[in-house]
Amino acid sequence: MILNRRDFFKVVASSAGLVLALDTRTAGVNKGSRAKGADVRTFAPNAWVRIGSNDEIVIIVDKSEMGQGVLTALPMLVAEELEADWDRLRVEQAPTASVYINPALGAEATGGSSSVRSSYLPLRTAGAAARLMLLEAAHRLTGVAHTRLRAERGAVLLPDGQRFLYGALAQAAAQLPVPRDVRLKSPRHFHIIGKPLPRLDTPEKTTGSAVFGIDVQKPGLLIGVVRRSAVLGGRLRDYDERAARAMAGVVRITRVDGGLGVIAVDTWTAWKALDAIPLRWEEGDGARASTRAIREEYRQAAATEGAIAERRGDARAAILRAPRVIEANYEIPFAAHAPLEPMNCTAHLHDGVCEIWAPTQAQTGAQETAAHLTGLPLDRVVVHTTLLGGGFGRRLEHDFVADAVTLARTVPNPVKVVWSREEDMTHDFYRPYSYHKVQGALDPRGTPIAWRQTIVAASLMRTRDPAAVKNGVDPTAVGGAVDMPYDIPNIEIGYVERDTKVPVGFWRSVADSYTAFVKESFVDELAHAASRDPLVLRRDLLASDLDQRRVLWAAARAIGWGRRRPPGCGLGVAVHKSFGTSMAQAASVRIRSGQLHIDRLVCVCDCGLVVNPNIARAQIEGAIAFALQAALKGPITVEDGRIQQRNFDNYQLLRIDEMPRIDIRLLKNARAPQGLGEPAVPPVAPALANAIFAASGIRVRELPFPAVLDHA
Amino acid sequence: MRMVINGIDREVRSSPDTPLLWVIRDEWGLTGTKYGCGIGVCGACTVHLDAAPIRSCAVPIGSLAGRRVTTIEGLSPDGQHPVQKAWVAEDVPQCGYCQSGQIMSAAALLARRPHPTNRDIDTAMSGNLCRCGTYARIRRAIRRAGKDAHDPQPS
Numbered sequence: 001m002i003l004n005r006r007d008f009f010k011v012v013a014s015s016a017g018l019v020l021a022l023d024t025r026t027a028g029v030n031k032g033s034r035a036k037g038a039d040v041r042t043f044a045p046n047a048w049v050r051i052g053s054n055d056e057i058v059i060i061v062d063k064s065e066m067g068q069g070v071l072t073a074l075p076m077l078v079a080e081e082l083e084a085d086w087d088r089l090r091v092e093q094a095p096t097a098s099v100y101i102n103p104a105l106g107a108e109a110t111g112g113s114s115s116v117r118s119s120y121l122p123l124r125t126a127g128a129a130a131r132l133m134l135l136e137a138a139h140r141l142t143g144v145a146h147t148r149l150r151a152e153r154g155a156v157l158l159p160d161g162q163r164f165l166y167g168a169l170a171q172a173a174a175q176l177p178v179p180r181d182v183r184l185k186s187p188r189h190f191h192i193i194g195k196p197l198p199r200l201d202t203p204e205k206t207t208g209s210a211v212f213g214i215d216v217q218k219p220g221l222l223i224g225v226v227r228r229s230a231v232l233g234g235r236l237r238d239y240d241e242r243a244a245r246a247m248a249g250v251v252r253i254t255r256v257d258g259g260l261g262v263i264a265v266d267t268w269t270a271w272k273a274l275d276a277i278p279l280r281w282e283e284g285d286g287a288r289a290s291t292r293a294i295r296e297e298y299r300q301a302a303a304t305e306g307a308i309a310e311r312r313g314d315a316r317a318a319i320l321r322a323p324r325v326i327e328a329n330y331e332i333p334f335a336a337h338a339p340l341e342p343m344n345c346t347a348h349l350h351d352g353v354c355e356i357w358a359p360t361q362a363q364t365g366a367q368e369t370a371a372h373l374t375g376l377p378l379d380r381v382v383v384h385t386t387l388l389g390g391g392f393g394r395r396l397e398h399d400f401v402a403d404a405v406t407l408a409r410t411v412p413n414p415v416k417v418v419w420s421r422e423e424d425m426t427h428d429f430y431r432p433y434s435y436h437k438v439q440g441a442l443d444p445r446g447t448p449i450a451w452r453q454t455i456v457a458a459s460l461m462r463t464r465d466p467a468a469v470k471n472g473v474d475p476t477a478v479g480g481a482v483d484m485p486y487d488i489p490n491i492e493i494g495y496v497e498r499d500t501k502v503p504v505g506f507w508r509s510v511a512d513s514y515t516a517f518v519k520e521s522f523v524d525e526l527a528h529a530a531s532r533d534p535l536v537l538r539r540d541l542l543a544s545d546l547d548q549r550r551v552l553w554a555a556a557r558a559i560g561w562g563r564r565r566p567p568g569c570g571l572g573v574a575v576h577k578s579f580g581t582s583m584a585q586a587a588s589v590r591i592r593s594g595q596l597h598i599d600r601l602v603c604v605c606d607c608g609l610v611v612n613p614n615i616a617r618a619q620i621e622g623a624i625a626f627a628l629q630a631a632l633k634g635p636i637t638v639e640d641g642r643i644q645q646r647n648f649d650n651y652q653l654l655r656i657d658e659m660p661r662i663d664i665r666l667l668k669n670a671r672a673p674q675g676l677g678e679p680a681v682p683p684v685a686p687a688l689a690n691a692i693f694a695a696s697g698i699r700v701r702e703l704p705f706p707a708v709l710d711h712a
Numbered sequence: 713m714r715m716v717i718n719g720i721d722r723e724v725r726s727s728p729d730t731p732l733l734w735v736i737r738d739e740w741g742l743t744g745t746k747y748g749c750g751i752g753v754c755g756a757c758t759v760h761l762d763a764a765p766i767r768s769c770a771v772p773i774g775s776l777a778g779r780r781v782t783t784i785e786g787l788s789p790d791g792q793h794p795v796q797k798a799w800v801a802e803d804v805p806q807c808g809y810c811q812s813g814q815i816m817s818a819a820a821l822l823a824r825r826p827h828p829t830n831r832d833i834d835t836a837m838s839g840n841l842c843r844c845g846t847y848a849r850i851r852r853a854i855r856r857a858g859k860d861a862h863d864p865q866p867s
Contacts, residue, residue: 266734342748421749
């Protein structure tokens with residue numbers, strides 16, 4: 001059992017000042033703490049459920065809402081077992097507390113497509129435990145046997161038709177011990193889980209009333225802005241603040257880590273002041289970094305011995321002996337997260353406490369960062385999680401929190417730091433650049449018998465948790481290449497770590513975003529080399545992964561695989577499993593005068609039990625758009641140590657007119673829910689690349705695809 | 713100088729070079745209009761100037777004396793503009809950050825062209841970026857709003 005009363009009391013003690021709450025009754029936002037009648041008693045059997053004697057039922061969400069729907073999906077898990085009335089709930093964002101540590105990540109954090117997966121049992125258990133206690137309270141109150149009591153829509157029903165609202169039982173239930181053994185419902189009896197319920201946060205997101213980090217307002221709030229060296233890793237040498245200090249509305253000018261910060265009464269004044277300050281930089285050796293140099297270094301590194309990430313059989317010997325060996329190199333660029341809400345954070349140091357309002361995916365990290373900077377103990381740092389205007393992994397970092405705390409320390413007021421888009425774009429933690437050398441061997445019948453791949457990429461864990469890099473292998477750099485699902489007897493996956501001056505981070509689907517492109521493109525290359533149907537070859541090689549085989553087959557059928565296509569048209573498929581979910585993409589494309597037109601994409605998903613099909617589809621649509629952007633647009637490049645893309649004019653996002661028709665199928669599966677935010681990203685680029693090959697004979701081995709597809 | 717913001721005549725204190733976006737957000741405290749790029753290419757800051765959608769991050773306030781500006785907060789008194797209703801019906805938003813701008817662009821489109829073609833929608837909406845990829849639902853919601861708004865209604 002995960003319920004821990006001591007943890008829970010810590011939660012209650014720190015739960016003042018919540019910034020976000022949704023109310024299903026009004027489907028709108030309620031800011032600030034609840035109006036609490038003095039005589040309201042609260043039944044709070046665990047950290048996720050709170051029932052007031054006034055019949056207010058609150059479900060607490062301990063994951064960050066960044067668009068993926070946790071403010072709706074997680075309460076569904078609790079409400080299902082609690083037998084709550086879905087139309088009469090309040091949903092609140094959790095404060096920081098150890099009970100909310102995400103077991104998948106070891107910290108209070110949202111990422112790794114883990115929210116529903118890691119909450120499925122704990123939140124249902126929390127709801128069921130509360131229901132059992134309410135039933136027990138009703139039993140003691142009425143003397144009616146347990147077997148004749150029924151919990152339904154927020155009330156306990158007696159055989160005679162009497163109805164006790166949960167609120168009426170709250171005080172009595174609060175006196176009872178929390179049950180140790182809680183039996184959960186069979187999925188057959190779910191009536192909330194599995195329904196395509198509308199999101200609870202939609203209404204406030206259509207009226208402008210939703211509060212993102214950048215919208216936080218506090219009495220006396222000041223605005224902070226920052227500027228860092230355009231050269232990666234550069235430091236601020238000196239600056240002349242005289243002109244800026246004379247400007248009306250400028251409050252403070254002070255250094256932040258690696259750069260300069262200005263605090264002013266409003267955003268525009270702060271930016272104007274920053275522009276008026278001549279800054280001189282210590283560029284350091286980062287000034288020599290360039291995409292060209294990294295590419296050359298990686299190309300050479302790919303020929304060196306890597307650390308062994310996976311070995312089955314003896315790929316090297318098989319390649320030496322094989323009658324046919326196919327070889328190819330793949331390259332995938334740096335990519336920016338570019339959430340539409342730029343990095344921002346509000347901090348206020350007062351009364352020996354550091355209060356933070358942040359659109360963060362990493363509450364523990366934010367708390368530790370602030371504690372480190374202020375010298376305060378962790379329990380004197382209070383993190384309020386706002387809505388996130390996109391995350392995609394960028395908001396797992398703490399640099400923007402550090403800026404807010406650094407600036408807020410210089411004034412008594414709360415300070416909201418807002419990065420400009422240019423700062424956001426040029427100081428991201430990018431998806432690592434990677435270079436892949438792949439060799440495949442075919443036996444005389446055209447069956448793949450060996451696969452050898454060397455992956456060159458920077459390590460994400462080297463700077464974050466060096467112990468996670470084992471025997472030279474960073475698992476976050478090779479995910480999706482190891483655990484090869486294809487039945488090939490001889491496999492070797494090597495990893496060569498090459499860190500660069502470019503900061504790297506977790507980008508939606510992490511390594512799978514590039515390893516799937518290589519795996520699914522190269523298996524297609526092997527099929528064509530062996531004159532075999534790429535779909536049939538995959539099917540044959542997936543004899544031991546029937547989930548992937550099933551989604552692949554369904555996607556191929558839906559796109560019309562096997563039908564003859566007119567010249568210039570082609571179909572492609574790709575299948576990949578990540579974050580526990582098997583995902584297949586099929587693409588139908590046309591190429592006219594070298595221009596790619598995507599006629600249709602089909603995505604078939606097996607993510608186990610689907611908690612909310614409406615939100616699941618939205619996640620897949622969104623992941624496909626995210627993947628299309630990286631396949632068709634970008635990339636992030638470096639020259640003279642400077643990121644060359646500074647705003648959306650030259651780092652373009654996907655536009656509405658570029659969104660193809662997408663058909664999504666969610667396969668039925670009663671297995672516990674798996675990840676959904678990320679797994680639809682990896683198979684998109686290879687499905688398209690394979691379709692491009694089918695249409696044109698052009699094999700694309702680099703992302704993004706060339707602007708003009710020709711045989712040059 | 714003075715401007716009419718969401719039907720209310722207001723004094724503007726910010727300096728004339730201040731982009732309308734920051735007057736809306738910082739001076740008037742209306743935070744539904746978002747900052748995304750500052751150069752008029754992402755559409756998150758879209759508001760109506762008279763009836764036309766504009767990128768408020770790229771328009772200095774000094775050029776707008778006496779003009780009427782409508783933000784997402786002023787689109788309807790109760791969040792029940794046909795476009796807002798359609799957005800709810802299609803459950804469009806994911807993170808939601810770009811959606812004020814999307815809704816303002818869509819409302820301006822429908823005011824001009826009550827039954828837009830797919831091409832009209834793409835043209836009118838291609839300046840509003842959504843990183844979450846809600847485009848398919850945006851298209852559906854606009855078609856729905858066009859239909860709902862022009863069903864016979866008592867006037």
